[in-house]
Amino acid sequence: MKMTALEKTFVNRPGHTRTVASRALELLRRTDYRDGWRYLDVGCGVGAAARQIAGETNLVVTGIDVDPKQIDTARSGAANPNLNFCVMDATRLEFRDGEFDIVATAMATHHIPDWERVLSEMVRALRTGGYLIYTDFVFPAWLAKAARRLIRFAGIPSMNALDSLAAKAGLAKVHQSRRAATVDVIWLKTA
16 A cells, blocks of 8 residues: 555665664664675665665665555655665465565555555565564554454454464564664574
8 A cells, every 4th residue: 555645754764774774774783683684675665775674785686565665755866786676466376386585564564454465465475584574563453353354444452463474474573672662573484
């Protein structure tokens, strides 16, 4: 789902994009990534995190977003040969199974009603032995269940739902931290 103009005004502010990019790099450093690994940023927006990761590592970075205007903005600042941006729907990733060593998303799944499908696609595109890095809002299970009935245009995951999907997908949690209603999780794909 594309963000509204009001949402874009908030999330595309330079201070906010710097914060998201710094957090993405901090989480990446919690993995044992290797030079040349392929990194996918799902819901990359204007590409701040993807640009910073491509600029500070030797990873091959691809950023995707459903909004062509966000991708146009991302491309306008992308002068790195190891950085590519594509318009793509996260519920139908156009990548081969296991194509990426790291798949990450930051503050994107709450914009997508079918966030479970997005996680499933991210896992599919991730190779065994690779890392899935997830940052977004989470809600208590009771609130997530009630909110899904009332707010059909948003993704409203609970930590229980995330953990359940991860376990079914063969993901082992290697890191988790919380800040208010936001969670950061890194999983290793074991199967």
